[in-house]
Amino acid sequence: MNEINALEIDNLKPKLGENFLLLGGDAYLNDLAIDHIRKHLKSRAKVDLVIIYGDEAKVPEINELLDSYSIFSRAKLILIRNADQLRKKELDTLANYFREPSEQQSIILTAEKIDNKTAGWKIIGKACIHILCNPPNYGGVLSPWLDKALTKLGLTMSLKAKQAFISRVELDYANANNELQKLALLVGDKKEITESDVIRSIGSSRVGTQIDFYRALGNRQVKEAMQLLERMLNSEFKALQVLFYLIKFYDTIYY
Numbered sequence: 001m002n003e004i005n006a007l008e009i010d011n012l013k014p015k016l017g018e019n020f021l022l023l024g025g026d027a028y029l030n031d032l033a034i035d036h037i038r039k040h041l042k043s044r045a046k047v048d049l050v051i052i053y054g055d056e057a058k059v060p061e062i063n064e065l066l067d068s069y070s071i072f073s074r075a076k077l078i079l080i081r082n083a084d085q086l087r088k089k090e091l092d093t094l095a096n097y098f099r100e101p102s103e104q105q106s107i108i109l110t111a112e113k114i115d116n117k118t119a120g121w122k123i124i125g126k127a128c129i130h131i132l133c134n135p136p137n138y139g140g141v142l143s144p145w146l147d148k149a150l151t152k153l154g155l156t157m158s159l160k161a162k163q164a165f166i167s168r169v170e171l172d173y174a175n176a177n178n179e180l181q182k183l184a185l186l187v188g189d190k191k192e193i194t195e196s197d198v199i200r201s202i203g204s205s206r207v208g209t210q211i212d213f214y215r216a217l218g219n220r221q222v223k224e225a226m227q228l229l230e231r232m233l234n235s236e237f238k239a240l241q242v243l244f245y246l247i248k249f250y251d252t253i254y255y
Helices: 006-011 027-045 059-066 088-097 119-127 139-153 159-168 173-187 195-202 207-218 222-233 239-254
Strands: 003-005 020-023 048-053 076-081 105-111 129-132
Touching: 003 006, 006 027, 006 129, 006 139, 020 027, 027 076, 027 105, 027 173, 048 059, 059 076, 059 088, 088 119, 139 159, 139 173, 159 173, 159 195, 173 195, 207 222
Parallel strands: 003 129, 020 105, 020 129, 048 076, 076 105
Antiparallel strands: none
């Protein structure tokens, strides 16, 4: 089993007949890997892209798509999104194909997580190149992505600017990329992004989310408080940490 991080996808040179399992729930990294594979295979083999969804797929549809022996078959790239939601019959059908996969087509499967103890996933997992698409769980994980993204844009950032950027963007590659694109437009012809540019573009840090949460609770703004709570839980804040903030807030009021 080969394994690669989606952030290193440029090092992968896909070939028709190879199959790929994208593991992790980060949509930005999923799209990054899929686009890379599709462009390479299209330039080499002129494949047709076919997309199906695991929670909707049925056995006859899967069999028809995987058929590479028919006189009507052609080079295909089959993308199965949400493959972890395949039902048992459909998963078994797919696993049976992977016992002897065709060299005339490639399959990409996206899954947030899989059960490696399941017979079907064991077969599929062994036949695929694994591409890790996990969302960043703390700010430091964004650093390698930021360095590569800046290089592609032909820009640089001072160390303080990088620290300010990472502390301010949400822990989500898509959000970070959007903020970086906005910064690139903001600086115009400048080649270096400064700390002041970052502060001017993005504003408050993620710590500001905690302060805004307290403020929303104090003002009894339930909807805003719930949105901020969800944002914290989706970032590097742990559930127990958020619970501590709630207890601290109400202890302060009570005493």
